[in-house]
Amino acid sequence: MPRLILIAAQSLDGYISRHDQPGTDFCSEADAAFLASTLKDFDSLIFGRKTFDTLRQRILNATTRRFLRKILTRTPDAYRDLAQRDRVEFTDAAPADILADLESRGRQRCALLGGGEAYTRFLEAGLVDELWLTLEPRLFGSGTPLATRALDLAFTLDSTTPLTPDTLLLKYLPRR
Amino acid sequence: MPRLILIAAQSLDGYISRHDQPGTDFCSEADAAFLASTLKDFDSLIFGRKTFDTLRQRILNATTRRFLRKILTRTPDAYRDLAQRDRVEFTDAAPADILADLESRGRQRCALLGGGEAYTRFLEAGLVDELWLTLEPRLFGSGTPLATRALDLAFTLDSTTPLTPDTLLLKYLPRR
Numbered sequence: 001m002p003r004l005i006l007i008a009a010q011s012l013d014g015y016i017s018r019h020d021q022p023g024t025d026f027c028s029e030a031d032a033a034f035l036a037s038t039l040k041d042f043d044s045l046i047f048g049r050k051t052f053d054t055l056r057q058r059i060l061n062a063t064t065r066r067f068l069r070k071i072l073t074r075t076p077d078a079y080r081d082l083a084q085r086d087r088v089e090f091t092d093a094a095p096a097d098i099l100a101d102l103e104s105r106g107r108q109r110c111a112l113l114g115g116g117e118a119y120t121r122f123l124e125a126g127l128v129d130e131l132w133l134t135l136e137p138r139l140f141g142s143g144t145p146l147a148t149r150a151l152d153l154a155f156t157l158d159s160t161t162p163l164t165p166d167t168l169l170l171k172y173l174p175r176r
Numbered sequence: 177m178p179r180l181i182l183i184a185a186q187s188l189d190g191y192i193s194r195h196d197q198p199g200t201d202f203c204s205e206a207d208a209a210f211l212a213s214t215l216k217d218f219d220s221l222i223f224g225r226k227t228f229d230t231l232r233q234r235i236l237n238a239t240t241r242r243f244l245r246k247i248l249t250r251t252p253d254a255y256r257d258l259a260q261r262d263r264v265e266f267t268d269a270a271p272a273d274i275l276a277d278l279e280s281r282g283r284q285r286c287a288l289l290g291g292g293e294a295y296t297r298f299l300e301a302g303l304v305d306e307l308w309l310t311l312e313p314r315l316f317g318s319g320t321p322l323a324t325r326a327l328d329l330a331f332t333l334d335s336t337t338p339l340t341p342d343t344l345l346l347k348y349l350p351r352r
Contacts, residue, residue, distance in 0.1 A: 014190025
C-alpha cells in the first residue's frame with residue numbers, strides 16, 4: 001500500500017477552519033510554502049469534495065502530471081465531466097479500497113489533505129501512517145474539527161520543526 | 177492585577193477531556209508532575225465548579241495554605257458550607273472583578289486551571305497573560321473543548337519544552 005500521510009494545519013484548539021469560513025486563510029505563509037514544497041515528494045493526493053471545491057480552479061488548471069488525485073464524494077457520477085483519468089478522479093470507495101487502487105497503479109506516497117470528514121474516515125480505518133500537524137498560534141473556539149467523530153488514537157512524536165518563530169510543524173507516528 | 181496564566185492539558189485536537197469522561201486521566205504522569213511542581217510558583221488558582229468536583233477531596237483535605245482558590249459557579253450560596261475564607265471561595269463575579277479582588281488581597285500570580293467554560297470566560301475578557309498548553313499525543317474527535325464558544329485570538333510562541341519524548345509543553349503569549 002502507498003504510505004499515507006495525513007497533513008493538516010490547525011489552530012491550537014484543533015480547528016482546521018475558522019468558525020464557518022471554509023479554507024485555510026488563517027494559516028501562515030510559511031505553512032503554505034511548506035505544503036507546496038513537501039508535496040513534491042508525493043505522487044498521490046486524497047481530499048474531500050469540499051476541499052476540492054476550494055482548490056478547484058488550481059487543480060483543474062494545474063499543468064503537472066505528478067499527482068493522482070482521489071476526491072471523496074458520495075456522488076462521483078455528478079463530477080464525471082471534471083474527472084481526468086490518472087489526474088483527477090472522484091470516488092465513493094472505502095478508504096482501504098482507494099489505497100489498494102493507488103497501489104495497483106504504482107503510487108507509493110500519498111498525502112491526505114482533508115477536510116475533517118476525509119481525515120476521520122482514514123483515521124477510523126487505521127490507515128494513516130504519519131500525522132503531520134502544523135500548529136498555528138490561534139484559538140478559534142469553533143470551526144471544522146480535525147476529526148469529526150469520536151475516536152481514541154495514540155501517537156509518538158517523531159519531530160518538531162518551527163516553520164516560523166510562532167508556528168510549529170509536529171510530525172507524529174501512530175502508536176501500534 | 178495578578179498575572180493570569182491559563183494552564184491546560186489537551187489532545188492534539190484540542191480536547192481537555194476525552195469523549196464524555198470528566199477529568200484528565202488521559203494525561204501523562206509527566207504532565208501531572210509538571211503541574212504539581214509549577215503550582216508552587218503560584219499563590220492563587222481559579223477553576224470552574226465541575227473541575228472543583230473532580231478535585232474536591234484533594235482540595236478540602238489539602239494542608240497547604242499557599243493557595244487562594246476561586247471557584248466559579250452561578251450558585252455560590254449552594255457551596256457556603258464548603259467555603260473557607262482565603263483558601264476555598266465560591267464566586268459568580270465577573271472575571272475582571274475576581275482578579276481585582278485577588279489583587280486587593282496581595283495575590284500576584286494566578287493559575288487558571290479550567291474547565292472549558294472557565295477558560296473561555298477569561299479568554300473572552302482578554303485577561304489571560306500566558307497560555308501554557310500540554311499537548312498529549314492523542315486524538316479524541318470529541319470531548320470538552322479548550323474553548324467552548326467562538327473567539328479569534330492570536331499568540332506568539334514563547335517556549336517549547338518536551339515533558340516526555342511524546343508530550344510537549346508549549347507556552348504562548350497573547351499577541352497584543
